[in-house]
Amino acid sequence: MKRRTYTAAFQSRVAVEAIRGEYTISPIASRLEGYPSPVRAWKQPTLEGWKVIFSKRRGVARPAEAPRREARYAPMGRLQMEGAGLKKSGSAAPFGPAR
Numbered sequence: 001m002k003r004r005t006y007t008a009a010f011q012s013r014v015a016v017e018a019i020r021g022e023y024t025i026s027p028i029a030s031r032l033e034g035y036p037s038p039v040r041a042w043k044q045p046t047l048e049g050w051k052v053i054f055s056k057r058r059g060v061a062r063p064a065e066a067p068r069r070e071a072r073y074a075p076m077g078r079l080q081m082e083g084a085g086l087k088k089s090g091s092a093a094p095f096g097p098a099r
Helices: 008-020 025-031 036-054 065-084
Strands: none
Touching: 008 025, 008 036, 025 036
């Protein structure tokens, strides 16, 4: 038996019908001569996609965040690189003899 493939338009129509709630998922699936699991699988991403579509901020995180993050972490990286030479080795301490 060959697997059925459905077009995106068909999947979206079925998902919208499932979201409307006029029928439960089982009658929708039986009318399509299929199983309920694909209907559920199409319904969930549709609901999540609608949240993105109707949100005020569409997908992109604040673009000003990246330069601020670099400015915040650059001094730490510089201090780590400078401190790498100060690690204790077998020789004398860099700040003079210990008392």
